[in-house]
Structures are given as C-alpha cells and as structure tokens.
Amino acid sequence: MNSEAEAEFRRFVETRWQHLVRTAVLLTGDQGRAEDLVQQTLVIVHRKWRSIEPGATMAYARAVLANQSASWWRRRRHPEVLIASPGDELPGSAQAGRDAMAQIDARDELLRALATLPPRMRAVIVLRYYDDLSEADTAEALGISAGSVKAQASRGLDRLRTALTTLETGERIR
Structure with missing residues (x-):
C-alpha cells in the first residue's frame, strides 16, 4: 500500500x-x-x-x-459470565449519583438482555437501531435479505422486551 x-x-x-x-x-x-x-x-x-x-x-x-x-x-x-462491572466515578450530589447509577443499571440490563440474543439477531438489532442503518443497509452489511432483517429485528425486539421484563421481575435470564 x-x-x-x-x-x-x-x-x-x-x-x-x-x-x-x-x-x-x-x-x-x-x-x-x-x-x-x-x-x-x-x-x-x-x-x-x-x-x-x-x-x-x-x-x-x-x-x-x-x-x-x-x-x-x-x-x-x-x-x-459477567459477575460485576466496575462503576464510573460519579461527580455531583447524591441525587445525581443515584440518577447516574440508575442509568448505569438500565444500560447494564439492556446489555445483559442483548447478550441473550443469538449473534445474527444481535447484529441486526445493533446495526439497525444503534448504528441507525436502514433495513437495506443492514441487509447489505450482513449479507442477508431485507425481509430477514425485518424478521430478525421484530423477533429480536420481542425477545428484548421479554428479557427486560424478566429482569424487572427479578427472574434469572439465561
């Protein structure tokens, strides 16, 4: 080069x-x-x-x-198995610390729920909603059809909802 x-x-x-x-x-x-x-x-x-x-x-x-x-x-x-995640130093008042900790907890719950998805479904969810790619761009990036992206995204979002509900009720997710 x-x-x-x-x-x-x-x-x-x-x-x-x-x-x-x-x-x-x-x-x-x-x-x-x-x-x-x-x-x-x-x-x-x-x-x-x-x-x-x-x-x-x-x-x-x-x-x-x-x-x-x-x-x-x-x-x-x-x-x-992720046992614990080191917390960030949180500046500010105790209330700001609680709010920041709630955000960290919510992010941790989402990451744990995301980890329950199969790799291809996780890739669709991440590229489609985190990277904000269109269905066509996601399909192209993963080498699958736009219909597969729609199906994987729909199923993945349903699984995330279920996993997050399970986490909220205190049940263990696999």
Whole structure:
C-alpha cells in the first residue's frame, strides 16, 4: 500500500475507532473483547483497503465487524459470565449519583438482555437501531435479505422486551 493509502487508512482508524468499539461492545457485551474484535476487523479492512469503494469504507468495516463477531460467538464453547462491572466515578450530589447509577443499571440490563440474543439477531438489532442503518443497509452489511432483517429485528425486539421484563421481575435470564 502506498503512503497516501496508508494515510487515508490511518485517518479512517482515527475517526472511526470509537464508533466501531461502541458497536463491538454491543455485539460482544465486553469492552476487552470488543477492542480485540475491532483490531481484527481493521486488519481485514487494511488488507482490502485498495479494493474498497471510497464511500463504502464504514459499511465494509461494519459488515466485517458483524461477521467477525458472529464467527467468534460460533466458536465459543464456554460462555463467560459477567459477575460485576466496575462503576464510573460519579461527580455531583447524591441525587445525581443515584440518577447516574440508575442509568448505569438500565444500560447494564439492556446489555445483559442483548447478550441473550443469538449473534445474527444481535447484529441486526445493533446495526439497525444503534448504528441507525436502514433495513437495506443492514441487509447489505450482513449479507442477508431485507425481509430477514425485518424478521430478525421484530423477533429480536420481542425477545428484548421479554428479557427486560424478566429482569424487572427479578427472574434469572439465561
């Protein structure tokens, strides 16, 4: 790769790293695994850099990220169990701390519920609603039909509602 292409790739990584990591955290449920996944994704993107359409680099990276995540989930033999998540330092009053803790708890519940979804369904939900992609763009990123995106999104949202209701009632989710 020539120096101009290397510079373009470097700019892409600098501007898109955080977004890719946030998406990967939602796909994997784990910050460390997400960072590893993004690094694997960027290695693949780097190898194909010259053949990727200039306006399609993020779409290509998302597709690679989702596919790498799905591959990792398929290879997993023993599930990891998240016992606790370190809390952030919360500035301000006790009330602000309680409100912030409620947000952290809500985010944790959503991440746990998201983790109950199968990898492909999770990828559809993350790309469609977190990355705010259209059905067509989500379908293209995952290499599936728009109808499959609609079906997976509908089923995934139903499962999330059920899982979140289960969490609210104190029942254990699997």
